[in-house]
Amino acid sequence: MIKRSLLISCFIFVLFALLDFVFNFISELENLSANYSFLYSLKFMLASMPYDANDFLEGACLLGVMIALGISHQEGNLNVLRSSGESPIKIVLLNAIGPMILVFSYLAANELVFRDIYINAEIEKNLRIDDQSSIQENNEWIKDKNSFINFSDKVGSTIYNVKFLKSDSSNTLYYKMSESANIEEDVIVFDRTMTSYGFNNENTLNYSEPFKFPLGASIPLKDIERLKFSELIFSKNLLQNSSVKKDVLFKSHLEKSFYKKIFQPLSILSLIIFFGSFIFGSLRETSPASRIVLSVIGAFIYKVIQDFSISLAISINYSVLVGVIAPAFMLLISSIFLYKKI
Secondary structure (H helix, E strand, C coil), X not given: CHHHHHHHHHHHHHHHHHHHHHHHHHHHHHHCCCCCCHHHHHHHHHHHHHHHHHHHHHHHHHHHHHHHHHHHHHHCHHHHHHHXXXXXXXHHHHHHXXXXXXXXXXXXXXXXXXXXXXXXXXXXXXXXXXXXXXXXXXXXXXEECCEEEECCEEECCEEEEEEEEEECCXXXXXXXXXXXXXXXXXXXXXXXXXXXXXXXXXXCCCCEEECCCCCCCCCCHHHHHHCCHHHHHHHHHHCCCCCCHHHHHHHHHHHHHHHHHXXXXXXXXXXXXXXXXXXXXXXXCCCHHXXXXXXXXXXXXXXXXXXXXXXXXXXXXXXXXXXXXXHHHHHHHHHHHHHHHC
16 A cells, blocks of 8 residues: 555656646747757756656645545455554555655755756756846845845855946946856955946956845845755844844745745645545545545645745734644644544
8 A cells, every 4th residue: 555655646746747847848948049949948947847846746645645545445455454443544644654755755855956956957047048137037136335236046155147236326337247256255256257347437357346245135035945954044043133124024934935845744744634534434435536636626725725824924923833834733633523533
């Protein structure tokens, strides 16, 4: 039963990832240009597929268990186990072992390998794409005194597609652009691709510029989900004692990403336990297709409820941890009553 649920979950997970790859690749073809060819587009999508597959992990594991339980029920194995004194919750947990092996294996690989592959591929794409305005359009300018900086990606201490502008109280003095730059304490060091233009005979040949990043400003909100655990913890510690409104909001989004990653296995397990009870309950006579549809709808509703509870916690300045784990505990408590009725 463990092997069956594991193989079915892996098959569904890979199938979902491939379908997502096909549709995303078709959409990605719109970005083709002289520098960003078909092969580079294919390479980017192949590198992105393992990382993007995380969106389908919960659904694949839930469907894997439901299908495995449905097959075991049709074969009569569940009746044999029940007759031998095995409880329904033990049978469901036994089937959950396979998908949980997939969960922990994938999350470890995603943290150690897939995330870095995806980020490096995205950086290469941004460097090759012709329309630079599309790269920068969603990024905010960061200000330090009379200096402004804009970039598309950040990996460690390196930022990419950098635009830097220096001004005085009323005029722009000069601006600089480069493919990448390093952040060294409170100094930005541009690479040798730097180009610059100065106004009023300003000297623009220097490859370094003093610039102090505000707390949290070096990480765009859209990139928080891509941070590793170590980066999330480091960023949280930086903002631990800050009372600035923007820093508090940024910290809440860091905690959201951190706790969702930590408790993702709990969310998956709670879904499996809750919907697994339907195999033994009043829905045992329904077709496997009905159970699959019900599981998909249930997983979608759970996702919506969890996102809502997290957003509500952030908006009322409440604990983000409660917003993340509350839906899972609600499912587990509901499961207790469901299993007692079997």
